[in-house]
Structure formats: structure tokens, C-alpha cells
Amino acid sequence: MxxxxxxxxxxxxxxxxxxxxxxxxxxxxxxxxxxxxxxxxxxxxxxxxxxxxxxxxxxxxxxxxxxxxxxxxxxxxxxxxxxxxxxxxxxxxxxxxxxxxxxxxxxxxxxxxxxxxxxxxxxxxxxxxxxxxxxxxxxxxxxxxxxxxxxxxxxxxxxxxxxxxxxxxxxxxxxxxxxxxxxxxxxxxxxxxxxxxxxxxxxxxxxxxxxxxxxxxxxxxxxxxxxxxxxxxxxxxxxxxxxxxxxARYVPVPPMPVHPEGYVVAEETGDGLYANLVHSGQHMILADEPKDIGGQDLGPSPYDLLAGSLAACKSMTMRMYANQKKWDVTRIAVAVKHDKVHAADCADCETREGKIDQFTVSITLEGDLDDTQRARMIEISGKCPVHRTLSGEVKIRTQVTA
CATH class of the missing domain: 3.40.50.1820 (Alpha/Beta hydrolase fold, catalytic domain)
Known part of the structure; x- marks a missing residue:
């Protein structure tokens, strides 16, 4: 603002x-x-x-x-x-x-x-x-x-x-x-x-x-x-x-900017050094950096958005599975934290030098589930598309449009 x-x-x-x-x-x-x-x-x-x-x-x-x-x-x-x-x-x-x-x-x-x-x-x-x-x-x-x-x-x-x-x-x-x-x-x-x-x-x-x-x-x-x-x-x-x-019922909402179909677009707001407005179709999310690194903390950081994507994907995937199985799951909550850790401290990582990205996931499942069902739900969360993308080979191709 x-x-x-x-x-x-x-x-x-x-x-x-x-x-x-x-x-x-x-x-x-x-x-x-x-x-x-x-x-x-x-x-x-x-x-x-x-x-x-x-x-x-x-x-x-x-x-x-x-x-x-x-x-x-x-x-x-x-x-x-x-x-x-x-x-x-x-x-x-x-x-x-x-x-x-x-x-x-x-x-x-x-x-x-x-x-x-x-x-x-x-x-x-x-x-x-x-x-x-x-x-x-x-x-x-x-x-x-x-x-x-x-x-x-x-x-x-x-x-x-x-x-x-x-x-x-x-x-x-x-x-x-x-x-x-x-x-x-x-x-x-x-x-x-x-x-x-x-x-x-x-x-x-x-x-x-x-x-x-x-x-x-x-x-x-x-x-x-x-x-x-x-x-x-x-x-x-x-x-x-x-x-x-x-x-909201009476005031017309202006049309959203047109972006290439399938793209999520981030553009600077001009409010502070780093604040960006992220457009996804008709939706907008404000992203920023914390104050201790020069931002204004107006929204989640890019890594927080990425962690949020992983958390939401896992939650949705588990909900789909539970519904298909007709299991009594009354609440699903997924918390994700991102860190940069030394590769040498990661026992199950192939990389041994420098730092690597680590996502720590905490899952809450409420409902009438036995231990086997809970274990299966956790296993299914690892098959969510975003999890598979982050843990698989990723190629980023960059092109300049203007």
C-alpha cells in the first residue's frame, strides 16, 4: 500500500x-x-x-x-x-x-x-x-x-x-x-x-x-x-x-491482466525493494522478502510460496486418496519448512559438498484411522506431483520476451 x-x-x-x-x-x-x-x-x-x-x-x-x-x-x-x-x-x-x-x-x-x-x-x-x-x-x-x-x-x-x-x-x-x-x-x-x-x-x-x-x-x-x-x-x-x-456485490471488478495461458506471472509492485504480485489466472498473491534482508514482509517469500505449494499438494493428494478409500479422515494439515543445510550433514543425500535444500514436512491426520492406514496416507503424500517434481530432475528454460 x-x-x-x-x-x-x-x-x-x-x-x-x-x-x-x-x-x-x-x-x-x-x-x-x-x-x-x-x-x-x-x-x-x-x-x-x-x-x-x-x-x-x-x-x-x-x-x-x-x-x-x-x-x-x-x-x-x-x-x-x-x-x-x-x-x-x-x-x-x-x-x-x-x-x-x-x-x-x-x-x-x-x-x-x-x-x-x-x-x-x-x-x-x-x-x-x-x-x-x-x-x-x-x-x-x-x-x-x-x-x-x-x-x-x-x-x-x-x-x-x-x-x-x-x-x-x-x-x-x-x-x-x-x-x-x-x-x-x-x-x-x-x-x-x-x-x-x-x-x-x-x-x-x-x-x-x-x-x-x-x-x-x-x-x-x-x-x-x-x-x-x-x-x-x-x-x-x-x-x-x-x-x-x-x-463486492455491487462494485464491478476490473478485468485481470492477460498473461500467457498456463503461466504464473510475478511482477514488481513498486512498493519497497522486492514486493511482487504473483498472478495465477484470476488469482493474485503478494510475495515479498523479510524485513531483515531489505523487504517489507508484505507477503510470503518465494521459498515460503514453494513450501506452501508442497504442503497444499500433499494435503490435496491425501484427501483424494482418503475419499477414494472412504476412510474416516476429518482433518488434514501439512506444515512444511524450508532450510539450506550442509550436504555433509545429510546421511541419505548423494551430494556431499556445499549446501542442499531441505524441506521438513509435518503431517497431522485426524479421524478414525489405524496405524496401517496412517502409514499409507504418509506414503501417498510422497507421491504428490509437487513432491515428485522437487525430488526429480528439473530443467528450467529461460527466454527474454522484451
């Missing part, structure tokens, strides 16, 4: 600042994350959920709305509607540079923003809200003491989250005039609503209103003991797990 800093033009021409969380290999989908009111892209919820989703294979753009964080513009000149426009601009940027933004995620007022923007983003197949208000005007409670001043004088300076912001009359009127329930009813996209029962900022009754207004497919999942801002890392990870699992 890696984080890239990106900039792109907002709806009104300002330069908006974003972070793109990218997974290793080809992303399952491209997503846009909208942050909460005045929070910014570096908020705990935005950062943690985006990075956790990247571990699930999603590429996620989290960005600052105009006038927030590192984005250009003056907050006093923005409105909820301009934030929605910036969200559409972010989706346009992802589409033009990377791929279709098929997943929209919003936290708190950002959740209201993705609901408002979804109808303008045709690629978006699924929408997720986290602690979102059903009525955009709900955010008014954050500066309730200044509303009279704003209405009378056109603006007021307030402190939100310990930081100064200027709230304009235009902003106030804009949040009060949003047809949010009509938008939700017309969404026509898969919707996942995540909300914590104990949310003290945006009450859970908001989730009920959103759920009732939306058409199917729609889902609601409680975030249990999480707070509104997902301050605990485990709550953000849980939210990401839910999003990843739920969206």
Missing part, C-alpha cells in the same frame, strides 16, 4: 489537495471519500478508513474541500452545494486519470454530500455513509449560538474543533434549502448506512430516516460502540471491513 499526494481543479477553479491511498497491484475499484464538516482529508476517519480499504484492494481518494486544509479557496465563500460540486470534480479527476469512481464514501456531512452528488456521478454503483445526517441543516447545531449574528450581519466568526471559521449567510441558507430526502429517494444506487447507536454528534435517528427514504438495495449496519469521529482505530478498520465485504 502506498499514499500519493495529488492535486486537481475544483468546480470553481481552485486547486484541491488530495491523498490517494493505493493498494498493491490492480485496485478492485476506485473510490472517493468525503470528509466531515470542517474536518479535512487528514481526519482520523478519512485517513484510517481509506488506508484500511486500500488493504482490501481499493484505491481511495480523500481530499480537502475548497477552503479546508491544503486546498485553495476561502471557507467563507463555500457552501454545501459548492462542496458537492467539488466532490463531482474529484470523481471527474479519478475517472480521467485512473479509472471509473464506482464507490462513494462520506463521513458525517461528507455522507450527506455523497448522497447529494451520487446522481451526478454515473460511474458510482454504490454509496456509503458513515454517521451522516438525514437533513443537511443538521450541521447548523455546530454554530447555533452564532445563527442570529449570521442572519443579521451576513456572516459570523465561529470556532469549530478549536479552529476559527467564518460562516456566511449564503452557507446558512444553502444548507436549509437542500432537498436531501428527495435525492435519497431518487438515488437508484446501492446504499450502505453505517451509524453508531451512541453517536452524540449526529443521532442514530438520522440513519433511520435515510434508510426509510432510500429504495432497495439498501443496508444498515450498526457501528456498535464507535464514536462519531471513529477515534478508535479498530472502529475505522471495522467500518472498512464492512464496506469491502458489502460493496
Amino acid at each position: 502506498k499514499t500519493e499526494t495529488v492535486t486537481f481543479p475544483g468546480a470553481a477553479g481552485q486547486t484541491l489537495s488530495g491523498r490517494l491511498e493505493r493498494p498493491v497491484g490492480i485496485p478492485r475499484a476506485w473510490a472517493v471519500f468525503a470528509h466531515c464538516f470542517t474536518c479535512g482529508k487528514e481526519s482520523a476517519a478519512a485517513t484510517r478508513v481509506s488506508r484500511a480499504l486500500a488493504k482490501h484492494g481499493f484505491a481511495v481518494l480523500r481530499f480537502d474541500f475548497a477552503g479546508i486544509g491544503h486546498s485553495d479557496g476561502a471557507f467563507a465563500q463555500t457552501t454545501f452545494s459548492s462542496n458537492v460540486d467539488d466532490l463531482v470534480a474529484a470523481a471527474d479527476f479519478i475517472r480521467s486519470v485512473y479509472g471509473p469512481p464506482s464507490l462513494l464514501i462520506g463521513h458525517s456531512l461528507g455522507g450527506a454530500a455523497v448522497l447529494a452528488a451520487a446522481g451526478r456521478i454515473a460511474d458510482a454503483a454504490a454509496v456509503v455513509t458513515i454517521g451522516a445526517p438525514a437533513d443537511v441543516a443538521h450541521v447548523e447545531q455546530n454554530f447555533a449560538d452564532a445563527v442570529g449574528t449570521i442572519e443579521a450581519h451576513g456572516a459570523a466568526d465561529v470556532k469549530l474543533g478549536g479552529k476559527p471559521f467564518t460562516i456566511s449567510r449564503d452557507f446558512l441558507q444553502d444548507i436549509r434549502n437542500q432537498p436531501q430526502l428527495k435525492r435519497i429517494a431518487a438515488l437508484r444506487k446501492a446504499l450502505l448506512i453505517l451509524h453508531a447507536p451512541g453517536d452524540g454528534v449526529v443521532g442514530i435517528d438520522n440513519a433511520t430516516v435515510i434508510f426509510q427514504a432510500a429504495k432497495h438495495p439498501k443496508s444498515f449496519v450498526s457501528l456498535d460502540k464507535a464514536d462519531h469521529f471513529l477515534t478508535r482505530p479498530e472502529d475505522a478498520a471495522y467500518a472498512a471491513d464492512l464496506i469491502a465485504g458489502w460493496s
Whole structure:
């Protein structure tokens, strides 16, 4: 996983600042994350959920709305509607540079923003809200003491989250005039609503209103003991797990790269010195080296993969045999360890100098088997194809394709 800093033009021409969380290999989908009111892209919820989703294979753009964080513009000149426009601009940027933004995620007022923007983003197949208000005007409670001043004088300076912001009359009127329930009813996209029962900022009754207004497919999942801002890392990870699992039904998976039939292909990910993504048909496995030799330990080492191949082959071979014999074998587990050992220490090896490769195999068999049957199963494990390949003559032919 890696984080890239990106900039792109907002709806009104300002330069908006974003972070793109990218997974290793080809992303399952491209997503846009909208942050909460005045929070910014570096908020705990935005950062943690985006990075956790990247571990699930999603590429996620989290960005600052105009006038927030590192984005250009003056907050006093923005409105909820301009934030929605910036969200559409972010989706346009992802589409033009990377791929279709098929997943929209919003936290708190950002959740209201993705609901408002979804109808303008045709690629978006699924929408997720986290602690979102059903009525955009709900955010008014954050500066309730200044509303009279704003209405009378056109603006007021307030402190939100310990930081100064200027709230304009235009902003106030804009949040009060949003047809949010009509938008939700017309969404026509898969919707996942995540909300914590104990949310003290945006009450859970908001989730009920959103759920009732939306058409199917729609889902609601409680975030249990999480707070509104997902301050605990485990709550953000849980939210990401839910999003990843739920969206698999609705978000289209990109086609896998085409490789020569019958070949398993390893290619560098660019994440660290040695990380490679191994493609086998439609399957992907991340391989890396341990940290003590310069890798990042992002996946099993090449020798671990080889040991895993031997273990899986032995397990499958024994299962096939047990099923054919109709033996009562309830569990098979095979552990394999690879070592380089001195040939002189190997009593039954033909090679007598240097080092040789040694695979130590430990087999667990559970079920109603007698000693003869167990011995036969162990013998059969030695006939698995990978075992025979590793212990037989092997020829490796190398050709350069480019």
C-alpha cells in the first residue's frame, strides 16, 4: 500500500489537495471519500478508513474541500452545494486519470454530500455513509449560538474543533434549502448506512430516516460502540471491513491482466525493494522478502510460496486418496519448512559438498484411522506431483520476451 499526494481543479477553479491511498497491484475499484464538516482529508476517519480499504484492494481518494486544509479557496465563500460540486470534480479527476469512481464514501456531512452528488456521478454503483445526517441543516447545531449574528450581519466568526471559521449567510441558507430526502429517494444506487447507536454528534435517528427514504438495495449496519469521529482505530478498520465485504456485490471488478495461458506471472509492485504480485489466472498473491534482508514482509517469500505449494499438494493428494478409500479422515494439515543445510550433514543425500535444500514436512491426520492406514496416507503424500517434481530432475528454460 502506498499514499500519493495529488492535486486537481475544483468546480470553481481552485486547486484541491488530495491523498490517494493505493493498494498493491490492480485496485478492485476506485473510490472517493468525503470528509466531515470542517474536518479535512487528514481526519482520523478519512485517513484510517481509506488506508484500511486500500488493504482490501481499493484505491481511495480523500481530499480537502475548497477552503479546508491544503486546498485553495476561502471557507467563507463555500457552501454545501459548492462542496458537492467539488466532490463531482474529484470523481471527474479519478475517472480521467485512473479509472471509473464506482464507490462513494462520506463521513458525517461528507455522507450527506455523497448522497447529494451520487446522481451526478454515473460511474458510482454504490454509496456509503458513515454517521451522516438525514437533513443537511443538521450541521447548523455546530454554530447555533452564532445563527442570529449570521442572519443579521451576513456572516459570523465561529470556532469549530478549536479552529476559527467564518460562516456566511449564503452557507446558512444553502444548507436549509437542500432537498436531501428527495435525492435519497431518487438515488437508484446501492446504499450502505453505517451509524453508531451512541453517536452524540449526529443521532442514530438520522440513519433511520435515510434508510426509510432510500429504495432497495439498501443496508444498515450498526457501528456498535464507535464514536462519531471513529477515534478508535479498530472502529475505522471495522467500518472498512464492512464496506469491502458489502460493496463486492455491487462494485464491478476490473478485468485481470492477460498473461500467457498456463503461466504464473510475478511482477514488481513498486512498493519497497522486492514486493511482487504473483498472478495465477484470476488469482493474485503478494510475495515479498523479510524485513531483515531489505523487504517489507508484505507477503510470503518465494521459498515460503514453494513450501506452501508442497504442503497444499500433499494435503490435496491425501484427501483424494482418503475419499477414494472412504476412510474416516476429518482433518488434514501439512506444515512444511524450508532450510539450506550442509550436504555433509545429510546421511541419505548423494551430494556431499556445499549446501542442499531441505524441506521438513509435518503431517497431522485426524479421524478414525489405524496405524496401517496412517502409514499409507504418509506414503501417498510422497507421491504428490509437487513432491515428485522437487525430488526429480528439473530443467528450467529461460527466454527474454522484451
